[in-house]
Amino acid sequence: MKRLLIIFLSVVLIAVPTLSLTGCGNTDRGDNNALDDTIDNIGKPGEYNTELSEEDQYILDHYIEPTLDMNFYDNEVWVILKSAYDYLTELKFSDLKIVEEVSPISHIWYNLEEYTYEDGAVPFKEGDTQHMFKITLEEHSKEKVVDVCKLLQSLDMVLVADPNYIYDITLC
Amino acid sequence: MKKNNIQTKILVINVVTFVLAIMLMPILSNSVRAEARETELSAEDIKTLSYYQEPTLDMRFEDNEVWVILKSAYDYLTELKFSDLKIVEDVSSIDHIWYELKEYTYEDRTVPFKKGYTNYQFKIVLEKHGKEKVLAVCKLLQTLDMVLVAEPNYIYDIDLDYKPNDGGYFAQWGLNDTYGIKAEQAWDVTRGSANVKVGIMEYNIDVDHVDLNGRVYYGNLTHTDDIEIDHGTHVAGIIGAIHNDYGVAGVANCTMYLLSCSNFVESLKYAKENDIKIINASFEFGSGDGPETYAAYNSGHYNALKDYSGLFIASAGNDDNDNDGEYHHYPSDYDLPNIISVGSIDKNGEKSNFSNYGAASVDVFAPGSSIYSTLSDNGYGLLWGTSMAAPHATGVAALIYSKFPSLSSNAIKTRILDNVTKVLSLNGYCVTGGILNAYAALTNAYHEHSYSYIYSSKTQHEAFCACGDSSLKSHYSDRAHVYTMNGHQYATCLACEWTICIDDTFIQILKNPVDYELLDFDLPFDSDLIYSEDELLYLKEHDWGDKFIFNDDYAVA
Numbered sequence: 001m002k003r004l005l006i007i008f009l010s011v012v013l014i015a016v017p018t019l020s021l022t023g024c025g026n027t028d029r030g031d032n033n034a035l036d037d038t039i040d041n042i043g044k045p046g047e048y049n050t051e052l053s054e055e056d057q058y059i060l061d062h063y064i065e066p067t068l069d070m071n072f073y074d075n076e077v078w079v080i081l082k083s084a085y086d087y088l089t090e091l092k093f094s095d096l097k098i099v100e101e102v103s104p105i106s107h108i109w110y111n112l113e114e115y116t117y118e119d120g121a122v123p124f125k126e127g128d129t130q131h132m133f134k135i136t137l138e139e140h141s142k143e144k145v146v147d148v149c150k151l152l153q154s155l156d157m158v159l160v161a162d163p164n165y166i167y168d169i170t171l172c
Numbered sequence: 173m174k175k176n177n178i179q180t181k182i183l184v185i186n187v188v189t190f191v192l193a194i195m196l197m198p199i200l201s202n203s204v205r206a207e208a209r210e211t212e213l214s215a216e217d218i219k220t221l222s223y224y225q226e227p228t229l230d231m232r233f234e235d236n237e238v239w240v241i242l243k244s245a246y247d248y249l250t251e252l253k254f255s256d257l258k259i260v261e262d263v264s265s266i267d268h269i270w271y272e273l274k275e276y277t278y279e280d281r282t283v284p285f286k287k288g289y290t291n292y293q294f295k296i297v298l299e300k301h302g303k304e305k306v307l308a309v310c311k312l313l314q315t316l317d318m319v320l321v322a323e324p325n326y327i328y329d330i331d332l333d334y335k336p337n338d339g340g341y342f343a344q345w346g347l348n349d350t351y352g353i354k355a356e357q358a359w360d361v362t363r364g365s366a367n368v369k370v371g372i373m374e375y376n377i378d379v380d381h382v383d384l385n386g387r388v389y390y391g392n393l394t395h396t397d398d399i400e401i402d403h404g405t406h407v408a409g410i411i412g413a414i415h416n417d418y419g420v421a422g423v424a425n426c427t428m429y430l431l432s433c434s435n436f437v438e439s440l441k442y443a444k445e446n447d448i449k450i451i452n453a454s455f456e457f458g459s460g461d462g463p464e465t466y467a468a469y470n471s472g473h474y475n476a477l478k479d480y481s482g483l484f485i486a487s488a489g490n491d492d493n494d495n496d497g498e499y500h501h502y503p504s505d506y507d508l509p510n511i512i513s514v515g516s517i518d519k520n521g522e523k524s525n526f527s528n529y530g531a532a533s534v535d536v537f538a539p540g541s542s543i544y545s546t547l548s549d550n551g552y553g554l555l556w557g558t559s560m561a562a563p564h565a566t567g568v569a570a571l572i573y574s575k576f577p578s579l580s581s582n583a584i585k586t587r588i589l590d591n592v593t594k595v596l597s598l599n600g601y602c603v604t605g606g607i608l609n610a611y612a613a614l615t616n617a618y619h620e621h622s623y624s625y626i627y628s629s630k631t632q633h634e635a636f637c638a639c640g641d642s643s644l645k646s647h648y649s650d651r652a653h654v655y656t657m658n659g660h661q662y663a664t665c666l667a668c669e670w671t672i673c674i675d676d677t678f679i680q681i682l683k684n685p686v687d688y689e690l691l692d693f694d695l696p697f698d699s700d701l702i703y704s705e706d707e708l709l710y711l712k713e714h715d716w717g718d719k720f721i722f723n724d725d726y727a728v729a
Binding site: 055059062063064078080109111112128129130132134160162164165167168169170171172 | 374375400403433434437438441442445454455456457458459460465467468469470471472474475476478479487488489490557558559562
């Protein structure tokens with residue numbers, strides 16, 4: 001019995017650090033303790049007071065709250081994550097569960113690729129900062145888009161969630 | 173008891189193994205990665221290799237210089253140690269290594285690589301001269317795993333005084349007229365390269381146009397209908413119409429890709445992923461019914477632009493609006509280091525009456541009035557707008573990039589903005605107060621010197637001066653005051669001996685006064701300088717000794 005326990009302990013002692021060093025898991029937390037605070041907050045609404053970078057603050061300062069009279073696509077939402085979440089190597093669909101209160105997600109567009117529930121997660125590009133992606137909802141409705149934006153804004157990781165605005169474009 | 177001892181020993185061995193595993197794992201995993209780097213060639217590496225030609229003695233090249241490009245797998249390097257190139261010393265000591273406009277010697281020990289660059293490229297200058305030695309060094313360097321190619325610094329014959337024979341070239345005042353971008357001089361340095369990828373954000377481009385065929389491809393936007401096809405075709409022609417003895421001549425040979433202006437973020441990501449280094453954006457977000465209709469800042473657009481590492485060249489807008497004021501013009505107004513906002517000048521070097529401006533928000537002016545370029549269905553015609561000004565700058569950026577492929581977008585922007593042709597009429601209208609100058613940007617000519625204004629102590633009128641290369645010597649008998657923009661120093665020339673040259677209608681100081689004293693006073697230059705080519709020609713025929721007249725209102729010395 002003791003021998004089995006020792007073998008078990010040996011396996012655990014060697015396997016756990018090995019796996020963590022070879023990059024298993026969806027985060028690369030490094031030694032930054034500040035990041036630790038953000039990990040448990042992914043996908044959860046609430047005020048977590050995650051520190052904002054200068055870049056975050058600049059974007060927030062220019063943020064305009066969407067209203068129904070604005071011109072935007074009725075099933076698309078752009079999301080920018082806070083710099084504090086740059087360490088993320090992927091975004092799980094389950095991290096965006098809150099969106100489903102309004103509409104299922106048809107797919108997520110990130111860096112020229114589309115990802116669906118079947119993919120399980122959106123793999124973020126190494127070195128990418130302020131991860132940015134577009135959520136396409138299954139249901140079409142401007143109200144739903146505004147609702148989803150509000151819900152997403154309640155997530156700690158989300159810096160801004162904007163509708164995909166349709167602009168008049170004038171050639172100069 | 174014995175059994176317990178064995179179990180304790182096994183436990184100790186396990187703990188030791190655990191500790192060793194933790195200590196060795198990073199090393200082991202790194203070494204695995206390093207090994208992978210030894211063999212892997214990226215697509216870019218393979219492309220570069222495909223152009224490689226083995227140097228031979230009968231080729232023309234500098235006899236003590238070797239260009240080296242490292243494999244992509246070594247992009248992770250933050251510096252290059254001189255000791256990494258020890259192998260070179262079998263042939264000759266290294267005099268210095270040139271990298272990104274700086275020279276490094278043994279005393280520096282290392283060459284610090286710039287972060288974010290790929291396929292590091294540097295030039296080794298040998299102490300000993302000899303074409304054989306250069307070939308030997310190339311061969312030795314090629315044996316190093318990190319080296320993708322090592323080549324002599326080839327000397328190419330350059331067709332000086334090149335002038336395109338395209339039939340409509342005479343109408344392209346923006347390229348080489350008085351206030352043009354000095355394209356002909358620039359083409360003596362380079363005419364661009366098909367390796368340079370340029371994105372054009374538009375609705376459509378006639379990719380089959382005889383002057384564009386083979387140079388423009390669909391990027392993330394495919395041809396759907398003919399919406400605004402003339403605009404995009406015109407812009408593409410300014411940037412890169414083929415020099416083919418027919419139609420018009422573009423600023424630069426390059427490969428252009430049509431990107432969707434509607435899907436702005438997606439287009440920027442596409443450009444990033446496809447190594448498109450320069451993007452032209454001849455449009456604005458807004459309905460076009462005046463500056464009050466400009467669309468607001470968009471966080472997604474800003475973030476995507478920030479993420480794009482290339483150069484984004486945007487038109488400043490056509491509403492005669494001060495972009496520094498109440499109404500901001502996007503995308504040109506996003507405050508990011510990789511954006512160049514371009515206003516428009518007319519043939520007289522004046523701000524086009526429609527052009528937006530901004531002492532802080534518009535960077536430079538370029539030809540944008542009555543610009544002759546390609547239209548759809550093999551057509552040609554004139555168009556007006558900052559839409560036409562921006563592609564001149566895009567073409568210049570493509571020329572610079574073809575000559576210096578390893579320059580960052582910020583460095584290319586700096587070259588363009590540091591080397592404008594200053595014009596007093598643009599003072600206060602843009603950051604640089606000048607017109608795009610392709611030749612100066614390529615050669616970094618003005619950056620090396622100080623920009624100066626000169627005016628006479630007699631008349632208190634100033635004339636515009638910059639630095640140039642052709643010269644005309646002059647000996648003033650009177651003292652003259654000099655205002656140097658670089659460092660904001662004021663000086664009075666006492667020796668009164670100047671070397672002055674003329675470039676078109678501009679007076680240029682080639683050499684600063686031999687003897688001067690610094691004074692502390694402000695110069696009264698506040699009005700536009702008026703001059704004409706005719707008067708300049710008159711000046712050229714006369715001794716500069718005592719007459720230096722632009723016109724009746726502006727007399728100097």
